[in-house]
Amino acid sequence: MPEKRIVLRNCGVIDPKRIATYLDGDGFKALHKAREEMTPEAVIDEIKVSGLRGRGGAGFPCGLKWELARKAHGYEKYVICNADEGEVGTFKDRYILERDPFTLIEAMSIAGYAIGSNRGYIYLRGEYHYLLSLLTDVINQAKEKEFLEHFDIDIRLGAGAYICGEESALMDSIEGKRGEVRYRPPFPPQSGLWQQPTIINNVETLMNIPQIILNGARWFSQLGTEQSKGTKVFCVSGDVEKPGVYELLLGSHLRDLVEGLALAEKIKMIQIGGATGRVIPYDMIDTPLSFETILGAGAVTVFDESRDVIDMVYRTMEFLAEESCGKCTPCREGTEVMLDILRRFSNRDGTERDIIILKELSNVMALSSLCGLGQAAPNPVMDSLEYFRSAYDNRMRNVKAGVVT
Numbered sequence: 001m002p003e004k005r006i007v008l009r010n011c012g013v014i015d016p017k018r019i020a021t022y023l024d025g026d027g028f029k030a031l032h033k034a035r036e037e038m039t040p041e042a043v044i045d046e047i048k049v050s051g052l053r054g055r056g057g058a059g060f061p062c063g064l065k066w067e068l069a070r071k072a073h074g075y076e077k078y079v080i081c082n083a084d085e086g087e088v089g090t091f092k093d094r095y096i097l098e099r100d101p102f103t104l105i106e107a108m109s110i111a112g113y114a115i116g117s118n119r120g121y122i123y124l125r126g127e128y129h130y131l132l133s134l135l136t137d138v139i140n141q142a143k144e145k146e147f148l149e150h151f152d153i154d155i156r157l158g159a160g161a162y163i164c165g166e167e168s169a170l171m172d173s174i175e176g177k178r179g180e181v182r183y184r185p186p187f188p189p190q191s192g193l194w195q196q197p198t199i200i201n202n203v204e205t206l207m208n209i210p211q212i213i214l215n216g217a218r219w220f221s222q223l224g225t226e227q228s229k230g231t232k233v234f235c236v237s238g239d240v241e242k243p244g245v246y247e248l249l250l251g252s253h254l255r256d257l258v259e260g261l262a263l264a265e266k267i268k269m270i271q272i273g274g275a276t277g278r279v280i281p282y283d284m285i286d287t288p289l290s291f292e293t294i295l296g297a298g299a300v301t302v303f304d305e306s307r308d309v310i311d312m313v314y315r316t317m318e319f320l321a322e323e324s325c326g327k328c329t330p331c332r333e334g335t336e337v338m339l340d341i342l343r344r345f346s347n348r349d350g351t352e353r354d355i356i357i358l359k360e361l362s363n364v365m366a367l368s369s370l371c372g373l374g375q376a377a378p379n380p381v382m383d384s385l386e387y388f389r390s391a392y393d394n395r396m397r398n399v400k401a402g403v404v405t
């Protein structure tokens with residue numbers, strides 16, 4: 001597999017517990033360069049020109065987000081690292097935090113300098129509590145070496161809600177409230193944590209920052225495709241022989257990623273991007289992985305011929321219905337109605353009318369839900385209807401084992 005390591009370059013190379021090993025390489029040189037040789041605006045320009053887009057799922061241009069926060073007025077500004085990693089099938093942020101936490105700390109400090117913030121938070125997934133002591137220690141080591149003189153970092157632990165990875169619910173959670181999606185606008189760069197300008201970036205997004213500052217925007221922008229610059233870290237799991245974390249140039253083909261890890265002829269379908277991601281059949285294995293085509297947060301779950309597509313979609317919807325925060329009706333009710341219908345198909349009791357309702361409901365949810373959960377929850381259902389329609393047809397009422405009675 002043609003791996004290209006930018007984000008994971010230090011993983012397995014440095015000792016994540018000892019700052020000295022990070023400093024032996026180019027540790028904190030990017031922060032030094034940014035602070036000593038560049039204005040905050042120049043840092044933001046560099047990130048904008050690099051074309052770096054968010055790796056947390058939505059793909060928003062990173063430099064533009066930072067610029068909006070830089071220009072916004074507030075008595076404080078905040079940098080939040082989204083380490084909630086609740087997406088089904090993702091484990092890359094954990095892998096990075098375990099192996100190279102120093103780069104993240106450095107990147108957050110650069111972000112603070114760029115937007116004019118002296119306070120950052122790492123919002124850590126509750127299940128990753130075992131990383132709390134490592135991260136606290138890493139921050140303390142950086143403080144002792146005076147790398148965090150201008151920027152302080154705190155850690156906040158989530159409590160296991162998928163929705164708290166969504167940026168506005170995440171801020172509610174840090175503020176000590178129940179995590180619920182906020183109405184937008186205003187967007188976080190204008191009014192975020194405690195109504196102050198805030199940038200929220202995924203762990204992987206931030207990991208690119210020091211290398212862009214050191215090597216320049218032009219270097220980064222030459223990697224990848226027209227609208228998808230750099231690399232992506234993928235989490236491959238499911239029916240593969242070597243599940244794991246792999247970093248590839250954006251635009252690489254799905255085939256590059258999964259073939260060799262699985263026996264190709266046995267693959268039935270692949271779910272890309274987690275619970276709200278896309279489901280594609282094996283014959284689309286030559287799809288490039290990029291923001292232009294299909295990507296999400298980097299989860300790639302492989303299902304072999306023994307798996308049942310309706311069962312898989314049903315379980316996915318069960319998760320989404322359970323995790324919906326309940327604030328908006330289309331998501332709260334829509335996921336439950338979809339679940340009911342999928343249950344009917346599981347019990348071989350679906351109808352043609354159910355299919356029509358699934359399609360109509362899918363449009364309503366996509367157009368009117370408050371956040372990405374409700375907007376994208378229908379994706380697996382719609383994809384399974386498009387690519388695996390016969391699975392539904394075979395489970396209609398009055399159809400027994402594929403034969404109309």
Ligand SMILES: Cc1cc2nc3c(=O)[nH]c(=O)nc-3n(C[C@H](O)[C@H](O)[C@H](O)COP(=O)(O)O)c2cc1C
Pocket residue numbers: 053054055056057058059060082083084085086087162163164165166167168200201202203205206371372373
């Ligand atoms: C239901 C839901 C869950 C999310 N979970 C995460 C998550 O665990 N980690 C993450 O980085 N982004 C998550 N996001 C995306 C964030 O809202 C946000 O777009 C992201 O943190 C921005 O960072 P980026 O621009 O660096 O990608 C989630 C979004 C939704 C709708």
